[in-house]
Amino acid sequence: MNKTAMLLAGFVVAMACAAHADRYEDLLVQGIALLKDGKPASAVSVLQQAASEKTDASEPYYYLGLGYFSQGDYQNAAASLLKAVEKEPGNAAYHRQLASVYRASGDYENALKRYDEAVKVAPGTMQAAEARKEKSSLLAFLKERELTASWARRAEEVRLATATVPTQATPAAVEGTAPAEGLVDESGQPLTVARLLKRVKFGTDSQRKAAAELLATAFRGDELKPFAAEFVPLMQKPDAKETRMALIRVVGKTGVPESYDALFALMTSSSETFDYKLMALASLGAVRTDRIVESLRGCLSGLVDRREQIRQTAQARLSTLRTEMRTIDDQLTSMKETIDNLTQRKAELEGNFSMAGLMPDGSLPPDISMMPINPMLPDGRPITGQMVRRWRDEYRNATEQLEQLTARSQTLSQRRAAMLLEQMRLDSIVARYESNIQVPETILGKVPPEIPQMSDEAAEQVFALLLIRQLGKLRDVQGLPVIRRAWAEYKSSFEEIQYGLTLARLGDYSMVEQLLARMRADFPEDMPAEAEVSLRAGIVEILGEYLRTVQRPEVRELIAFLADDCPYAEIKSAAIAAAGSSSRSEARR
Structure with a gap:
């Protein structure tokens, strides 16, 4: 080479x-x-x-x-x-x-x-x-976790040991002044709801956190209920995340209307983060009243409305921006043409001044002795004083116009640059609200604090999908239109089977084949077994209801098989109930 x-x-x-x-x-x-x-x-x-x-x-x-x-x-x-x-x-x-x-x-x-x-x-x-x-x-x-866990373990041991012994609540117990049996503090003093409530109100950060966690784990709802009016404002106050999470659970356990109202206010607040909203939703549990169902439906509808409004507002502003940017582009193009023409004319005038022995702006040179005696144009015509005066006026006007047009052009260019940045931001918003993050099914099966840190968009999606699940479990047939709208906004491939189950719970069996396919498939390796068992038990329950509307021998045989030979008690119980229900329905036919 x-x-x-x-x-x-x-x-x-x-x-x-x-x-x-x-x-x-x-x-x-x-x-x-x-x-x-x-x-x-x-x-x-x-x-x-x-x-x-x-x-x-x-x-x-x-x-x-x-x-x-x-x-x-x-x-x-x-x-x-x-x-x-x-x-x-x-x-x-x-x-x-x-x-x-x-x-x-x-x-x-x-x-x-x-x-x-x-x-x-x-x-x-x-x-x-x-x-x-x-x-x-x-x-x-x-x-702190070990201390709280030791309290909770002791509380559970005591409860299990006394569970079979009926007791009559004393006035002290009703008022929350009696301790949960076996629960004592570091000095051996018995712990009551009233004492722990004081710690939450006045204790140090670590004391508030430990007390709130203990209230959430070691006491029953009826023990917490008399203090609901005090727990609600504590839950609403800013505090360490773990403390506030525990207080949300406490408020949910009190089970009074005022507590539910506070939880719904939290879930619909634009200033609350979605981890707190997720905990509030989980704290409601399976409680079903018309008021709760309507509130959950309204919460989901509000999420969808807000998302649609954000997207539509961004799209409308984008349309206006693009129109304004096109107008600015047309103005800049016209200005550039004018600026080019004026610049060219100034150069021509400067050439004329040069032939006349004048400075580039038409003024006399410092040394007038160097000026030509009889200046001439290239075509042989003499340069007169009238010509020079006209050229000077034209040169001055061109200079002024150029300065004005250049300043105006710079202003428009800066405005267009700002519009471009705004357009990029709005494009990002539209893209974000037209697509969904594929949140793993393992996350959707958890509740705080097990849910990891996520972006706001991912947390909002999880919250909406769990609301859809909850409304399905509560059999909110009236909410079906809202649920369909929400699914169109927040759908995730990982949640599709749960959405099919929700639809079926509300009488829409359009995804029943996907539910049957899930029953035939092996347990997913990336899903906790207990979550998959719960899902399949729900599917079996729905299949029993499905058989009341159609004749499908293979589905009936599947339920009979699970009722007879399923290793999971929850699925087997659901299959036995479904088999009995479908048999009664068949007998009525």
């Missing part, structure tokens, strides 16, 4: 490397932008490409970890962050984020190790200081 060919080959390789690096940077920036925009699934896809473009880079794996984490996929989040740590072990931020993943997944031992590692690799830095604070917070949480 000659020297020229070698140089050419080297140039080609260099250009290819540069293009490769540019593609990596573009993919990384795009992935980070998608994460910030609340689209973790799309971000993961792009960041995987970035990782394959530059296999020795740590950044794609770090942001992949964030993407998986925001979707509740702790396993892949940890795996990605471990790769980032492997490639850049001295980055304390990677260790801290990995600790957060372990902490959220309940692997507290590894979380503590990663906090220590963050301090070790970057001592004296802000990252190390934050890691120490987060480790201290986790240790305090574990200590």
